[in-house]
Amino acid sequence: MLTISVNDLVIWLKKGSTVIQACQVAGAQVPRFCYHDKLFIAGNCRMCLVEVSKSPKPQASCALPFLPGLRIFTNTALVRKAQESVMELLLLHHPLDCPVCDQGGECELQEQSFNFGSDRGRFFFFKNSLGDTFWGSLIKTVLRRCVVCTRCVRYTHQIGGSDLIGTSNRGGHSEIGMFKENTLKTETSGGVIELCPVGWLSKKKLCFF
DSSP states (O other), X not given: XXXXXXXXXXXXXXXXXXXXXXXXXXTOXXXXXXXXXXXXXXXXXXXXXXXXXXXXXXXXXXXXXXXXTOEEESSSHHHHHHHHHHHHHHTSSOOSOGGGOTTTTSOHHHHHHHHHSOSSOSOOSOOOOOOOOOOOXXXXXXXXXXXXXXXXHHHHHHTSOOOOEEEESXXXXXXXXXXXXXXXOOTTTTHHHHHOSSXXXXXXXXXXX
């Protein structure tokens, strides 16, 4: 067991734990999109930034193993500014269709943008418009809502045992899809709907005539 200080609260955790797990034990609220307790760590959404003692810039808490005597702060002005900037970039190409979104009212992006985002943006240009993809008869996709958290990619690989889904392009042009046209037919494919933090993956409405 090792000690770690989170917002000046000293707690004990097992060796090998990450900073975000320490924050959860301490009761500190740390926003996240890509992190999930049951999946491999990706560290690509950068929303879980925290301030670390003797570090000049914020660190991603989900991928940061803590050392003995490490001091972590989750509510400083530096952390708040960094989270606002990350949220601004995540919303850069996200459509403003919350009233008609299937995830409206239960969306993690909606909630975290309210709690950790800014009240105004600095970017004014047309948003990217991406066409939807076909993943099968169960899953409905609205690609323009995706924030590239890669939860679905890691879930399909780790739990479903399939490498059909992956990411392409880089930066603001990154998108998730299949490398060749196919359908997701694994027995656990419906789990990606529950894991998606936004409304880009949802259940198709079946019509019976």
